[in-house]
Amino acid sequence: MPTSDLHAPILDWYDEHQRDLPWRRPEASPWSVLVSELMLQQTPVARVLPVHETWLERWPTPADLAAEPTGEAVRAWGRLGYPRRALRLHAAATAIVAEHGGQVPSGYDDLLALPGVGDYTAAAVASFAFGRRHVVLDTNVRRVLARAVGRSELPGRSLTRAERDAAAALVPDDAATAATWAVAVMELGALVCTATGPRCEACPVAEQCAWRLAGHPAYDGPPRRAQAWDGTDRQCRGRLMAVLRESHAPVHRSALEATWPDEEQRTRCLAGLVADRLVAQVAPDVYALP
DNA sequence: GATGCGTGGCA
DNA sequence: TTGCCAAGCAT
Numbered sequence: 001m002p003t004s005d006l007h008a009p010i011l012d013w014y015d016e017h018q019r020d021l022p023w024r025r026p027e028a029s030p031w032s033v034l035v036s037e038l039m040l041q042q043t044p045v046a047r048v049l050p051v052h053e054t055w056l057e058r059w060p061t062p063a064d065l066a067a068e069p070t071g072e073a074v075r076a077w078g079r080l081g082y083p084r085r086a087l088r089l090h091a092a093a094t095a096i097v098a099e100h101g102g103q104v105p106s107g108y109d110d111l112l113a114l115p116g117v118g119d120y121t122a123a124a125v126a127s128f129a130f131g132r133r134h135v136v137l138d139t140n141v142r143r144v145l146a147r148a149v150g151r152s153e154l155p156g157r158s159l160t161r162a163e164r165d166a167a168a169a170l171v172p173d174d175a176a177t178a179a180t181w182a183v184a185v186m187e188l189g190a191l192v193c194t195a196t197g198p199r200c201e202a203c204p205v206a207e208q209c210a211w212r213l214a215g216h217p218a219y220d221g222p223p224r225r226a227q228a229w230d231g232t233d234r235q236c237r238g239r240l241m242a243v244l245r246e247s248h249a250p251v252h253r254s255a256l257e258a259t260w261p262d263e264e265q266r267t268r269c270l271a272g273l274v275a276d277r278l279v280a281q282v283a284p285d286v287y288a289l290p
Numbered sequence: 291g292a293t294g295c296g297t298g299g300c301a
Numbered sequence: 302t303t304g305c306c307a308a309g310c311a312t
Binding site: 036037038039040041042043044045046047048081082084085088115116117118119120121124136138139140141186189190194195196224226227 | 304305306307308309310311
């Protein structure tokens, strides 16, 4: 297969076009990398940048965060979305202090055991923060490989064994090169080989891209369900959380009623937030961040 | 394996 | 305008 021809062009392209991101700088700590990865789960870089900066200033080490109430993490999370990630990051910091002497572990298995850290994040932190050799397979990498190697516009809904094997076969032998390869392919997917409107004219491997050579055939896999929003529990939970984040004093139930007209749904969502530990009930009908 | 989980920007 | 998308994880 000519896939080895992908390496040099993509590594060279990354060397020239990579973004200067705080968590990529030489002085960035493993904690900075871990925080960035949690924040970047389903959230664009542009929105992560300011929150990541203030987060690291306030909590430069896992121990600093672990010493705070979880509600402070949820409040500082702001509007990044999926606030349960803030809870998981706090729990990860607590576990790092309790089980790893306050140092972010460097091994994949130890990272994977941390709350909020799955296969992708464990591989990414081990690779980016510690220079380990791993298969780092996120949505960007999956898309780049689906096109360059697999001849399709988009990857399938679920990660297949064949897809993982193909990605593994492309990882350079040398650990340091493998780590650069991982971030380089991700960056290519983020900046050039984008989900919509890919900039093939700027792509370093356009000449050998199977999808392009096939004439850019449109995605023909199973339909991808657009996530509903209006009227969903997610929207309702978001409204409730916004009120609690913005108030530095406990909030009475009556103040929450104004945010959502459907009482049955609002009550159910509030109970769900309490069950999720995103909200604490501090007195009858009074709520606050935990 | 499918589903639920926030938020905002952009074409 | 509105659908689609953004470095996933846990259940």
